Amino acid sequence: RIRNQQDLALYGAPPAFAEPLHVGRPNIGDREGFLRRAATILDNQWLTNNGPMVQDFEQRIATHLGVKHCIAMCNGTIALEIAIRALGLEGEVIVPSWTFVATAHALYWQGITPVFADIDPATHNLDPAAVRRMITPRTSGIIGVHLWGRAAPVDELQVIADEHGLKLMFDAAHAFGSTYRGQSVGSFGACEVFSFHATKAFNTMEGGAVTTNDDELAEAMRLMRNFGFKGYDNVIHPGTNGKMIEVCAAMGLANLEGFDAVLDANRRNHAGYKAALGVIGGITLLDYDPGERNSHHYIVLEVDASFAVSRDAIIDVLHAENILARKYFWPGCHGMQPYRGLFPQAASALPHTCVLGEKIIVLPNAAEAIITTGDVLRALG
Ligand code: T4K
Numbered sequence: 001r002i003r004n005q006q007d008l009a010l011y012g013a014p015p016a017f018a019e020p021l022h023v024g025r026p027n028i029g030d031r032e033g034f035l036r037r038a039a040t041i042l043d044n045q046w047l048t049n050n051g052p053m054v055q056d057f058e059q060r061i062a063t064h065l066g067v068k069h070c071i072a073m074c075n076g077t078i079a080l081e082i083a084i085r086a087l088g089l090e091g092e093v094i095v096p097s098w099t100f101v102a103t104a105h106a107l108y109w110q111g112i113t114p115v116f117a118d119i120d121p122a123t124h125n126l127d128p129a130a131v132r133r134m135i136t137p138r139t140s141g142i143i144g145v146h147l148w149g150r151a152a153p154v155d156e157l158q159v160i161a162d163e164h165g166l167k168l169m170f171d172a173a174h175a176f177g178s179t180y181r182g183q184s185v186g187s188f189g190a191c192e193v194f195s196f197h198a199t200k201a202f203n204t205m206e207g208g209a210v211t212t213n214d215d216e217l218a219e220a221m222r223l224m225r226n227f228g229f230k231g232y233d234n235v236i237h238p239g240t241n242g243k244m245i246e247v248c249a250a251m252g253l254a255n256l257e258g259f260d261a262v263l264d265a266n267r268r269n270h271a272g273y274k275a276a277l278g279v280i281g282g283i284t285l286l287d288y289d290p291g292e293r294n295s296h297h298y299i300v301l302e303v304d305a306s307f308a309v310s311r312d313a314i315i316d317v318l319h320a321e322n323i324l325a326r327k328y329f330w331p332g333c334h335g336m337q338p339y340r341g342l343f344p345q346a347a348s349a350l351p352h353t354c355v356l357g358e359k360i361i362v363l364p365n366a367a368e369a370i371i372t373t374g375d376v377l378r379a380l381g
Contacts, residue, residue, distance in 0.1 A: 001371070001372075001375055002016065002321075002372065002375040002376055002379050003375070003379065004379050005379055005380070007379065008317055008320065008321070008376070008379060009317075009320035009321050009322075010316060010317050010320040015320060015321050015322045016321040016322065016323070016372045017321060017322035017323065017368065017369075017372075018322070019322065020322045020324050021322060021323050021324060021364040021366045021368060021369045022324050022364055022366075023199075023324060023325065023326045023328075023362050023363065023364050023365070024198070024199030024200075025199075025364065025365070025366065026198040026199065026203055026205075027201065027202070027203060027255065027258070027262045028255075029254050029255035029256075029257060029258025029259065029261070029262065030254040030255070030257045030258045031254070033253070033254035033257055033258075034250055034251055034254035034255075037053060037250035037253060037254060038247060038250055040053075040250075041053060041246045041247060041250060044246075046246060047245060047246050047247070048243055048244075048245040048246060049226070049243060050226070050243070051246045051249070052246075053246040053247075053249035053250050053253065054072050054243075054244050054245075054246060054249040056249070056253060057070075057072055057204075057244070057249035057252045057253055058070040058071065058072050058209070060253065060256055061209060061211070061252070061256070062211065064184075064256065065184045065185070065186030065187065065211055066183070066184050066186065066187065067184075067186040067187040067211040067212065067213060068187075068212070068213045068215070068218070069211060069212050069213070069214075069215070069218035070209050070210075070211050071209060071210045071211075071212075071218060071221045071222055071225065072207065072208075072209045072243075072244035072249065072252075073207065073208045073209055073210065073225055073242045073243070073244055074206065074207065074208070074241070074242055074243055074244055074245070074248075075195065075197065075206050075207060075208045076102065076171075076173045076193060076194060076195025076196070076197060076207075076208035077102045077105065077106055077195075077208070078208065078225075078240070078242040079193045079194070079195075079208035079209060079210050079242065080102065080103065080106035080143075080171060080193045080208075081106045081109060081110060081240075081242075082210065082221050082224045082225055082240070082242050083169055083191050083193050083210045083221065084106055084107060084110055084112065084143075084169075085110060085224060086191075086217055086220045086221045086224060087141065087167045087169060087190055087191070087217070088140075088167070089107070089110070089112055089140045089141045089167060090112060090140050091112065091113070091138035091139065091140050092112070092113045092114075092115045092136060092138040092139045092140065093107050093112050093113070093114060093115065093139070093140060093141045093142065093143060094115050094116075094117050094131050094134050094135070094139060094141070094142045094143070095107065095114045095115070095116060095117070095142075095143045095145070095171075095333075096116065096117060096118075096119055096125070096126050096144075096145050096147070096333075096353070097116035097117075097118075097332035097333045097334040097335075097339075097346070097350055097353045098119045098124060098145075098147065098329055098332050098333075098353045098356060098357075099145045099147060099171065099329060099333065100173065100328070100329055101329075101333050101336050102173075102195075103143060103145055103171045103333070104116075104333040104336075104339060107143075108338065108339075112140075113138075114333070114339070115134050115136075115139070116134075116332070116333060116334045116339075116343060116346065116349070116350060116353075117130040117131045117133070117134045117349075117350075118130035118349060118350045118351065118352050118353055119352050119353055119356070120153075120352070121352040121355070121356060123147075123150055124147045124148060124150070124286070124300075124356065125144070125145065125146070125147050125150060125151075125152045125153065126142075126144050126145070126152050126153065126157065127352070128153050128156035128157060128159075128160060130349075131157065131160055132160060133349075134349070135160075135164055135166075139164070139166060140166060140167060141161075141166050141167035141168065141169065142157055142160065142161055142166055142167075142168050142169075143168075143169055143170065143171055144157050144168065144169075144170045144171070144189070145170070145171040145173075145174075146170060146171070146172050146173075146174055146175035146178060146180075146185055147174060148174055148286065148288075148294075148297075148298040148300055149174045149175045149176075149177070149178045149201070149288075149294045149295050149296075149297060149298065150175075150178070150288065150289065150292075150294060151175065151178060151179070151180035151185055151188075151292065152170060154170075154180050154181075154188045154189070155181075157189075158188075158189070161189075167190055168189040168190060169189045169190050169191050169192065169193065170185070170188055170189050170191075170192040170193065171192075171193050172185050172186065172192040172193055172194050172211075173193065173194060173195035173197075173200070173208075174195075174200070174201075174295075174297070174298065175192075175194070175295075176194055176196070176200065176201060176202040176295065177201060177202065177259065177263060177293060177294070177295040178292065178293055178294050178295065179292045179293040179294075180292065181292075182292070184293075186211040187211065187212075187213050190212065190214060190217065191210050191211065191212035191214065191217060191221075192210070192211050192212070193208065193209070193210050194208055194209045194210075194211065195207075195208045196208055196209070196248075196252060200297070201259075201262060201263075201266065201295035201297035202252075202255055202256070202259055202262070202295070203251065203252075203255060204244065204248040204249065204251045204252035204255070205247070205248050205251050206248060207244050207248045207249075207251075207252065208244075209244075220237065223236065223237040223239055224237060224238070224239040224240065224242065225239065225240070225241070225242030225243055226239060226241070226242075226243060227239040227240065227241065262295070263295060263296070265367075266295055266296035266297055266365060267296050268367070269296070269299070269365050269366070269367055269370065270288070270296040270299060270365075272367065272370040273285055273299050273363070273370050273373070273374075274287075276370045276371055276373065276374030277301075277373070277374050277377065278374070280307075280374075280377050280378060280381050281306065281307070281381065282303065282304040282305075282306040282307030282308075282381065283301060283302070283303060283304070283307060283377055283381070284301065284302045284304070285299070285300070285301055286298075286300035286301070286302065296365075297365060298362060298365070299362065299363040299364070299365050300360065300361070300362055300363075301360070301361040301362075301363060302356070302359045302360060302361075303359050303360075303361060304359065307380075307381060308380055308381050309380050311327075311358060311359055311360070311361060313380075314361060314376075314377070314380060315327065315361060317376055317380060318361075318363075318373065318376060321372060321376065323363070323364060323369050323372065323373060323376075324364065325361050325362060325363050325364070326361070326362045327357075327360055327361065327362070328360065328362045329357075329360075330357045330358070330360060331357045332350065332353045332354070332357050334346040334350060334353070335357070
């Protein structure tokens with residue numbers, strides 16, 4: 001065990017782990033269930049284009065989330081783009097800067113300007129007051145992000161959207177298995193977009209989906225993900241290729257069966273980190289609202305300036321131990337291209353985002369990493 005700084009790999013001791021521990025190590029649910037379905041796909045010779053696995057997957061996800069429609073897609077980013085188009089967003093759309101860059105890119109790729117609003121430092125989610133400040137005559141919508149699976153302030157954002165005639169949708173990439181006021185994320189706003197990327201609590205290897213209770217919107221998105229085809233040779237809508245393939249749906253079906261076990265393990269790991277970190281001055285573990293369901297997939301630390309060493313120094317020390325902690329989502333989208341420089345007012349408009357960007361560490365959700373991480377932080381502190 002690491003008891004003081006001489007025990008750290010950065011200073012020459014052997015690393016705590018021979019193999020790297022990653023943030024976002026994929027959960028492999030029911031392995032046999034996946035292999036059985038993969039064999040069926042090969043037997044069927046039906047690999048993609050709204051096959052039986054995808055149809056089954058969509059139905060099960062819709063039921064699981066309590067929403068009318070689930071439209072499965074090839075990944076979360078294309079799902080965002082299709083939802084943005086189907087909703088008719090244009091001009092400017094308000095988003096947090098504190099999110100994975102795909103939220104902003106999905107807009108920019110459609111010729112829409114993402115306008116970054118600040119976050120509530122307590123939840124890391126959009127601050128409704130900050131959203132209000134960013135509304136201009138060109139604003140057509142708001143994309144709330146349920147960061148770390150904590151629901152964005154859904155009701156407050158809906159009030160703002162209604163007052164200003166704006167469309168509201170959610171990037172729910174982190175929020176499969178989360179609730180807002182007791183209701184599963186998936187049916188808020190006009191639609192919600194999930195990512196089922198390998199690194200998510202629930203994965204289909206690559207994949208995503210849009211969920212909605214709006215029949216017309218669902219129909220438009222189904223057309224748009226398949227080039228606008230309605231039957232053979234009949235194109236009735238502009239579209240792209242956003243289809244989920246059968247093997248991804250098979251992974252999703254198998255992982256859905258194993259999802260409760262993932263949630264249990266995640267909850268245990270989060271509680272384990274909480275116990276192992278105890279009270280270390282200057283280090284805060286982001287807690288989840290005990291009144292809501294959350295996948296507890298993300299282990300998020302904030303390092304205060306009062307801590308003995310910097311956030312970046314902690315990351316170097318952890319990496320030397322083979323604990324590959326990340327700085328998600330430093331420096332915020334506004335600090336990435338092509339947005340850097342486009343918002344010269346960023347520092348004054350995004351004070352909480354800028355501060356949080358320098359404090360954040362995301363740790364591997366891995367039982368093995370828990371004790372060592374606590375020891376490292378105590379040795380440094
Ligand atoms: N909105 C939000 C809020 C999102 O977080 C995301 C995606 C999206 C939208 C877009 O959804 P998708 O289009 O991706 O479906 C990763 C993921 O690629 C991305 O899906 C995810 N968010 C984002 C938070 O993280 P990177 O570039 O940081 O990934 P990378 O390659 O560094 O991998 C992350 C870690 O996972 C590494 O430490 C290694 C480990 N890993 C990764 C893969 C793929 C594995 O152990 N096994 C694997 O198979 O973006």
